[in-house]
Each structure stands twice: as structure tokens, then as C-alpha cells.
Amino acid sequence: xxxxxxxxxxxxxxxxxxxxxxxxxxxxxxxxxxxxxxxxxxxxxxxxxxxxxxxxxxxxxxxxxxxxxxxxxxxxxxxxxxxxxxxxxxxxxxxxxxxxxxxxxxxxxxxxxxxxxxxxxxxxxxxxxxxxxxxxxxxxxxxxxxxxxxxxxxxxxxxxxxxxxxxxxxxxxxxxxxxxxxxxxxxxxxxxxxxxxxxxxxxxxxxxxxxxxxxxxxxxxxxxxxxxxxxxxxxxxxxxxxxxxxxxxxxxxxxxxxxxxxxxxxxxxxxxxxxxxxxxxxxxxxxxxxxxxxxxxxxxxxxxxxxxxxxxxxxxxxxxxxxxxxxxxxxxxxxxxxxxxxxxxxxxxxxxxxxxxxxxxxxxxxxxxxxxxxxxxxxxxxxxxxxxxxxxxxxxxxxxxxxxxxxxxxxxxxxxxxxxxxxxxxxxxxxxxxxxxxxxxxxxxxxxxxxxxxxxxxxxxxxxxxxxxxxxxxxxxxxxxxxxxx
Numbered sequence: 087x088x089x090x091x092x093x094x095x096x097x098x099x100x101x102x103x104x105x106x107x108x109x110x111x112x113x114x115x116x117x118x119x120x121x122x123x124x125x126x127x128x129x130x131x132x133x134x135x136x137x138x139x140x141x142x143x144x145x146x147x148x149x150x151x152x153x154x155x156x157x158x159x160x161x162x163x164x165x166x167x168x169x170x171x172x173x174x175x176x177x178x179x180x181x182x183x184x185x186x187x188x189x190x191x192x193x194x195x196x197x198x199x200x201x202x203x204x205x206x207x208x209x210x211x212x213x214x215x216x217x218x219x220x221x222x223x224x225x226x227x228x229x230x231x232x233x234x235x236x237x238x239x240x241x242x243x244x245x246x247x248x249x250x251x252x253x254x255x256x257x258x259x260x261x262x263x264x265x266x267x268x269x270x271x272x273x274x275x276x277x278x279x280x281x282x283x284x285x286x287x288x289x290x291x292x293x294x295x296x297x298x299x300x301x302x303x304x305x306x307x308x309x310x311x312x313x314x315x316x317x318x319x320x321x322x323x324x325x326x327x328x329x330x331x332x333x334x335x336x337x338x339x340x341x342x343x344x345x346x347x348x349x350x351x352x353x354x355x356x357x358x359x360x361x362x363x364x365x366x367x368x369x370x371x372x373x374x375x376x377x378x379x380x381x382x383x384x385x386x387x388x389x390x391x392x393x394x395x396x397x398x399x400x401x402x403x404x405x406x407x408x409x410x411x412x413x414x415x416x417x418x419x420x421x422x423x424x425x426x427x428x429x430x431x432x433x434x435x436x437x438x439x440x441x442x443x444x445x446x447x448x449x450x451x452x453x454x455x456x457x458x459x460x461x462x463x464x465x466x467x468x469x470x471x472x473x474x475x476x477x478x479x480x481x482x483x484x485x486x487x488x489x490x491x492x493x494x495x496x497x498x499x500x501x502x503x504x505x506x507x508x509x510x511x512x513x514x515x516x517x518x519x520x521x522x523x524x525x526x527x528x529x530x531x532x533x534x535x536x537x538x539x540x541x542x543x544x545x546x547x548x549x550x551x552x553x554x555x556x557x558x559x560x561x562x563x564x565x566x567x568x569x570x571x572x
Contacts, residue, residue, distance in 0.1 A: 094279055094283075097275045097278060097279045098275065100275070101271055101272065101275045104271060105268065105271065108267075140177055142173065142174070142176075142177055143174065143177055143179050143229075143245055143247075145173070146170050146173050146174055146181070146245065147229055147231070147243070147245050149170065150170060150181075150231070150243045150245075151231045151243065154231055154233040154241065154243055155233065158233055158234065158235045158236055158241060159235060159236050161183055161191075161235075161241065161243070162185070162190065162235075164191060167181065167183060167191045171193055174193070174245070177247070178247045178248065179245050179246065179247040180192070180193035180245070180246050180247065181193050181243075181244070181245060182199065182205065182243075182244035182245075182246055183241070183242070183243060183244075184202050184205060184240075184241065184242040184244070185235060185239055185240070185241050186202075186239050186240055186241075187202050187203070188202055189201070189202045189205075198221045198224050198226075198248075199221060199226075199246070204219075204221055205219075205242070205244060206219060206228070206230060206242075208232050208240045208242060209232050210232055210234075212230075212231060212232055215229060215230055215231065216228070216229050216230075218249065224248060225248070225249050226246050226247065226248055226249060227246070227247055227249045228244050228245065228246040228247075229244075229245050230242055230243060230244045230245075231243045285313065285315075285317065286317060289311075289312070289313075289317045289318070289320075289321055290317070292309060292321070293309065293320070293321065293324055295307075296309045296324065296328070300328065300331070305328060305331060305332040305335060306332070307328070308325065308328075309321050309324050309325040309328065310325075311325065352398075352402065355398055356395060356398065359391035359392070359394050359395045360391075360395070362387065362388075362391045363388050363391050363392065366384040366385075366387050366388050366391075367388065369384055370384050370385075398535075401535040401536070401539065402535065404535075404539060405535050405538060405539050405542065408539065408542040408543065408546070409542065411546075413462075415459045415462060415546055415547075416459050416460075416461075417457050417458060417459055417547075418457070418458070418459075418460070419455050419456075419457060419570045420455065420456055420457075420458050420460060420463075421453050421454065421455055422454040422455070422456050422458075422489060422496055422498070422567070423448055423449070423450060423452055423453060423454050423489060424453075425460075425463070426446070426448055426487055426489065426498075427446075427448070427450055429464065429467055430444055430446065430487065433471075437485070440475065440483070441483055442475070442478075442483045442484070442485055443482065443483065443484045443485070444484075444485050444486075444487070445484060445485070445486040445487070446486070446487045446488075447486065447487065447488040447489075448487060448488065448489045449489075454489060454491070454496050454569075455569065455570040456496055456567040456568060456569055456570055457547075457567070457568050457569075457570050458547055458567055459543075459547070462543045462546070462547075463543070463547075463567075465539065465540070465543060466539075466540045466543050466544060466565065467500070469536035469537060469539055469540045470500050470536075470537070470540060470563050471485065471500065472536055473536050473537055473563075474500070474502040474504060474561065474563075475502075477502075477504040477505050477507075477561070478502060478503070478504040478505075479504070479505055480503060480504070482503070483502070483503070483504075484502065484503045484560075485500065485501070485502055486499075486500070486501045486502075487499070487500060488501075492566065494568070494569060495549065495566045495567060495568055495569060496566065496567050496569060497564055497565075497566050498564070498565055498566070498567070499562055499563070499564050500562075500563050501560055501561065501562040501563070502560050502561055503559070503560040504560050504561060505557070505558060506555045506556050506557040506558055506559055506560055506561055507553070507555040507557075507561055508557070509555075512553055512554075512555060515537055515553050516537045516538055516540070516541040516551065516553075517538060540565070544565045544566075544567075547567055547568065548567075548568050549565055549566040549567050549568065550565065550566050551563070551564065551565040551566075552564055552565075
């Protein structure tokens with residue numbers, strides 16, 4: 087059963103229960119007023135019959151009725167009538183006697199009725215003895231008895247009292263009011279059903295369409311929450327799920343593209359040295375290297391190519407383990423100033439042999455304590471320096487080391503005076519297997535993973551790494567490390 091049908095049935099049930107309770111309450115009110123359960127069947131009878139006259143009024147009426155039957159001419163005696171009228175003095179009723187077409191007696195306080203023609207017509211059968219009448223803007227309820235005087239002229243006794251105009255109006259309009267009430271209840275039920283189902287079913291239908299779109303692979307189908315209620319919260323949660331699912335799939339696709347690119351790059355970088363090694367081995371086997379000098383040259387080349395392959399495999403293995411977060415880091419408190427000083431001293435022989443001039447803008451008397459892994463941090467320095475040396479084509483080669491306090495972290499800068507990097511290449515500098523030249527010329531050596539490994543290591547330290555460069559002026563590589571808590 088659909089939600090729409092369930093809600094329709096629930097609202098209909100509420101309507102039926104409401105109408106039933108309304109009818110029961112009405113019947114109980116009639117029973118409470120009349121005290122007779124049989125009077126319920128006279129629901130639409132004269133309003134006055136449901137509210138009998140008082141006992142005092144009833145006594146006066148019965149006495150007058152008796153006189154009308156036994157001694158009708160006594161009703162022509164005003165003194166006798168005044169004695170009866172005195173009995174009605176303390177109740178809101180008045181006495182009227184009609185003979186023929188004339189009112190022969192009327193209580194002084196009953197000034198609204200001026201003519202006998204305004205009174206109910208003569209009815210010898212006395213069936214309609216109680217009812218309501220109106221005179222202008224006034225309404226009256228009455229009880230009457232019709233008889234004949236001794237001279238056979240028509241006569242009538244009336245005990246009349248003024249009532250609210252709404253009494254008769256309610257009596258006449260009661261069926262209409264009930265009908266209007268039922269129609270209003272039905273209309274209200276329909277409007278509520280429409281509004282509630284629209285606010286629930288329509289968003290659910292939108293979610294159903296979105297589910298079908300996602301099922302069919304369309305992750306760009308956006309779900310908009312139009313309200314802030316539970317359905318709106320569900321829509322927002324669904325939209326957040328869609329976005330995360332889309333991001334996850336996009337990330338998975340990027341990983342797949344990276345995987346394909348990685349395989350392609352590995353194949354290319356391994357194929358080049360393998361081809362060279364095969365060529366030199368065939369040269370030795372075919373006797374091309376027919377002198378000791380040529381054999382030594384061929385063997386040296388084979389060894390160098392094999393070493394390049396070994397270095398590529400080591401870098402690839404390290405990058406993969408870093409990417410999978412399977413390499414443990416031994417973090418400790420390190421004085422960064424002394425660390426850089428010892429690093430420069432350790433590589434001073436290599437720098438001197440390659441003709442590299444090292445400049446340090448570090449205050450050696452200062453102390454900058456950070457949290458880092460010594461061995462992994464050394465790999466970052468080595469990879470950055472190796473990348474710089476590969477692009478130094480000038481006679482005077484300069485490396486500069488700088489340290490700056492940036493508040494919550496320390497910033498280390500390693501710069502060179504090399505050829506610089508094209509602006510378009512800077513965003514990809516730390517991508518794996520990225521080389522600035524499109525032909526992937528490996529004449530400069532390296533695996534293309536050095537700066538990617540550095541980025542992974544700095545990321546594990548909770549820092550950032552980036553580069554700036556100017557063509558023919560050099561490149562600056564920066565990275566940050568967290569200060570040790572004091």
C-alpha cells in the first residue's frame with residue numbers, strides 16, 4: 087500500500103470518527119436536556135417542544151384551558167384574566183386572549199403584538215399548539231389552545247414569551263448547518279491530505295528519481311532540499327551521499343588513470359636501460375667490443391644502466407610503501423639548525439667535487455626544534471638537491487639553505503641558480519614520474535619519483551611542500567615542519 091493511499095485512509099478515518107463523535111455528542115446533549123431517550127427521534131421537531139414551559143406557566147395554561155372547555159365566557163372577565171396574569175408576573179411570559187378577530191386581553195408588557203392577525207391562525211384540532219413566531223425583529227415562543235365561546239365564536243388562549251432570534255433561526259438552519267459542517271470537514275480533509283502528501287510524497291518521488299539516476303550511473307543528478315523538516319534533512323543527507331559517492335568514484339577513476347600511467351611510466355623507464363643492456367651484451371657477444379678498452383666501456387655502461395634500474399625499483403618500492411602508509415616513521419625532537427649544518431658538512435666533499443658552492447642563511451647559534459624522522463627527512467633533502475643538480479648547466483653552481491620561523495611551523499628553503507622551470511610545469515613538479523621535458527629524456531638521470539617521494543614524506547610530517555622558479559635564474563623549493571611543543 088502506497089504512502090499516499092495510507093494517508094488518504096487515515097484522514098478519512100479521522101473524518102468518520104469526528105463526524106461520529108459529533109453525532110453522539112449531539113444526541114447526548116438532547117438526551118441531557120429532555121431527559122427522555124425517545125425524544126431523540128424528534129430532533130427536527132419544534133424547538134419549543136424540547137424546552138417545555140415552566141411549571142408556573144404550565145399551571146396557568148392548564149387552568150385557562152380548563153375554563154375554555156367548561157366555562158369559556160369567564161375568559162371575557164378582565165378581572166379573572168388579571169388574576170391569571172398576576173401569576174405570570176415573575177416569569178418572562180405574557181397572556182393573550184383572542185376572540186374572533188379581536189384581542190380582548192393582552193398583558194401590558196407585550197407591546198410588540200398589536201393585531202390579532204399577527205397571531206397564529208385558529209386551529210380547532212389543536213395539533214400545532216407550540217411553536218415560534220416573529221414580529222419584525224422580535225421572536226416569540228408560545229403555547230396556545232383554541233376553543234369556542236358560548237356564542238360559538240372562535241377563541242384562543244396564548245401564553246407568549248420573548249426568545250432570542252437565534253433560537254428559531256437555529257431550528258430552521260440546523261439541517262443546513264449540519265450539511266455545511268460535513269462539507270467543511272470533507273474539504274478540510276482533502277486540503278490537508280493534499281498539502282501533507284505533497285510535502286512528503288513529492289520529495290520522496292524526487293529521491294526515487296535520483297536513486298534511479300544514480301543506479302544508471304548519472305551522479306550529476308542533484309537533489310535539492312526545499313524544506314528543513316525530516317524530509318528536507320533526508321534530501322540533504324541524500325545529496326551529501328551523492329556528492330561523496332561522486333567524489334569517491336572520481337577519485338577511483340583518477341587512481342585508475344594514475345595506475346595506468348604508472349604502469350606505462352615504469353614500462354618506459356625500465357625498457358630503456360634493458361634495451362641498452364641487451365645492446366651492449368650483444369655487442370660483447372658478437373665481438374664488436376674487440377679490445378679491452380671497448381669491453382670495459384661496454385661493461386661500465388651495462389653496470390650504470392643496471393644501477394639506474396635498481397635505483398628506479400628502489401624509488402618505486404619506497405613510493406608505493408609511502409602511498410600505502412606502510413612505512414613506519416620514528417618521530418623525535420630535532421634541532422633543525424644543527425641538522426642542516428651537519429647535513430651540509432656530510433655532503434661537503436661531494437659538493438666540492440661537483441664544483442657546487444653552498445650558501446647558508448641559517449643562524450648557526452640559534453635553535454629551532456621540530457618533530458621529524460631523521461632518516462626520512464634526509465631523503466627529502468637528498469631528493470631536492472639531486473633534482474636541483476640535474477638542471478644546473480652553469481659554470482658557477484650555487485645551493486642556498488634558509489630557515490624561517492612562521493609561527494606554528496618552521497619553513498625550510500633550498501634554492502639553486504639553475505635553468506629554472508617553466509610556469510606551466512610548476513603545478514606538476516611533485517607528481518610521480520613527471521619530467522619537465524615532454525620526450526621524457528632520461529639523459530639527466532633520475533626516476534621521476536624523487537620530488538613525489540619528498541612530498542609524501544613531508545605530508546606524513548604534517549607539512550607542505552611547494553616550489554617557485556624563474557627561467558634562467560633558478561628554482562626555490564620550500565617545505566614546512568611542525569615545531570616541537572614546549
